[in-house]
Amino acid sequence: MTNYDKKGTDLDVREIPTLVPEEDEILVKIIAAAVNPLDNMIIRGEVKLIVPYAMPLVMGNEFAGIVEKTGKNASRFQPGDRVYGRMPLKKIGAFAEYAAVKESAVASIPEYLSFEEAATVPLTALTAMQAFDIMNVRAGESVFISGGTGSLGAMAIPVAKSLGLHVYTNGSGDNEERVKKLGAERFIDYRKENYADVLSDVDHVLDTLGDRELPNEFKVLKEGGNLVSLRGLPNGRFARRSGMPLFKRILYQLAGSRYDRMAAAKKQTYDFLFVHEDGSQLDRIGRLFDREHPLETSIDTVFTLDEVNAALNKVKQGKSKGKTILKIGEQ
CATH class of the missing domain: 3.90.180.10 (Medium-chain alcohol dehydrogenases, catalytic domain)
Structure with missing residues (x-):
């Protein structure tokens, strides 16, 4: 070995x-x-x-x-x-x-x-499934996937579509056709417009960009909406969900307090995601796709x-x- x-x-x-x-x-x-x-x-x-x-x-x-x-x-x-x-x-x-x-x-x-x-x-598939589970998404709701033109977006967009969500994302314009084929209803070319100026009252946000974009992502999120971040800092909610000991819960509560305050302004929630293993979720992913509509x-x-x-x-x-x-x- x-x-x-x-x-x-x-x-x-x-x-x-x-x-x-x-x-x-x-x-x-x-x-x-x-x-x-x-x-x-x-x-x-x-x-x-x-x-x-x-x-x-x-x-x-x-x-x-x-x-x-x-x-x-x-x-x-x-x-x-x-x-x-x-x-x-x-x-x-x-x-x-x-x-x-x-x-x-x-x-x-x-x-x-x-x-x-x-x-x-596995990593992108589980990230998508775990993010949508944390959001507790329901068919008919909307989700903005920031920077959704990469490998995560290639998985998260069709998964979101299969769950009945309205999917919006942004990125460079040369990716628009491909991303729309994956299931995005709206694509925002960042070179031409800022998503924060054209989106509002989105039910959920999946953040892939981190600190510099979080204020704008909270702006487009509706009151009471959910934001799950892959690039921000862990917070107390993450520590509790992960079953961490008390000292780490306190540490992460302090680390993520800035984001929690952003969320609290409109009764929103902020969650950090560090993807974990889960074979049953991978099985679910496999059942969502087939040879006619394969995994990207x-x-x-x-x-x-x-x-x-x-x-x-x-x-x-x-x-x-x-x-x-x-x-x-x-x-």
Whole structure:
């Protein structure tokens, strides 16, 4: 198995014994893993207050592979099954030849997706589902997805549409046709107009831009509406929802108090989202799409396992037109 240890900003490739799955785990032969900004954030120590990873650490959060072995109490999958998922928060490790994963964290790969395509799905799919669950959306309501032209928007827009929502988003004009095909009813070209000047009374906002745009996003949100942020700061609501101890609840309540005050002005709510593993939600995603209306996937570059640092650097630079993938195993 290949292991990674943080040395400065680079990762080392090491051989370690193949893991033995615990009773509620499955051993997965990793065929492909996606490289995400989250991986660089973990290396830089930016999530240590949310998940305090100990080093050395096997890196990698998102994968697709084949079930190799099952634990004594794991019965949903059989050896040979194609599965994908987001690694459990407390036990990541997708940048490896094998990973032991709780079976509750994974789902069956839709048959029309390759392993490389499937590896692009879990983080964005789960982010969309968990955001809409927090919002408690209902058919007929509206949602503004800020900066919805990237990989998250490619997943969140059709998911929102399938839930019966009216979807609005913004971005550069050359993405308008593609985004509308995904299900956005209204596209706002940021070069021509500011969404804060043309939208109002939106039921929900999914923020992907962070601090500089949050005041405008609260402005377009209706009184009593919900805003879920992927880029803001955690707050007390996030800490309570995550079951964190009292001292962290107090810490995050202070950290996110500015956003809570913005929300309180119009009786709105602010929630921070750090996506967690959930195989049942991935199953729901799989049922929302089929071969006729498939999951939207986009791959920019495929690297080998030995090229992991080049892959991480590419993601760090931004400007990708799809996911960066590590090709690890053979089918």
